[in-house]
Amino acid sequence: MVGGWLCIRFGDKDFMCTGASVPFDHPHIFIDMGDDNEKVCSYCSTLYRYNPSLKAEQTDPPGCVFHVKAA
Template sequence: MSDHSTPHYHNQPGVSQIRVGAKEFMCVGALPPFDHPHVYIDMGASNEAVCPYCSTHYVYDASLHGGADPAECVYAAAEPATAA
């Protein structure tokens, strides 16, 4: 399975702010099964945005190159199980 072409971030730790290395991304809320509908966020000319669903405050930081601070807030979908 390939990685998402658009970065996905979550706020499972419940932090007040997540620094992200992308201006266009998806917010998934918490980790599944407690996630919310995946919300596309485009910061545009701004350097911050708030998810309209879960109110997570995202701040752009170019030095993160697509990552996040805290790093655990980067969401990676689990690989599907394969039949043996």
């Protein structure tokens, strides 16, 4: 937590924020950091920071990647 917000470090600058798990999630929005190294989700205030030492599918804390489940 950083200043009361959840901070997730990502190995990618283009990703989707879904909020918390159902039923506490929010509309799924795509976030593109562009030239910045951090962005805050406008729905849930999660702070995302780019970490170039992580692979694209890695997060810190681990397990923060949303995987679409096939129907």
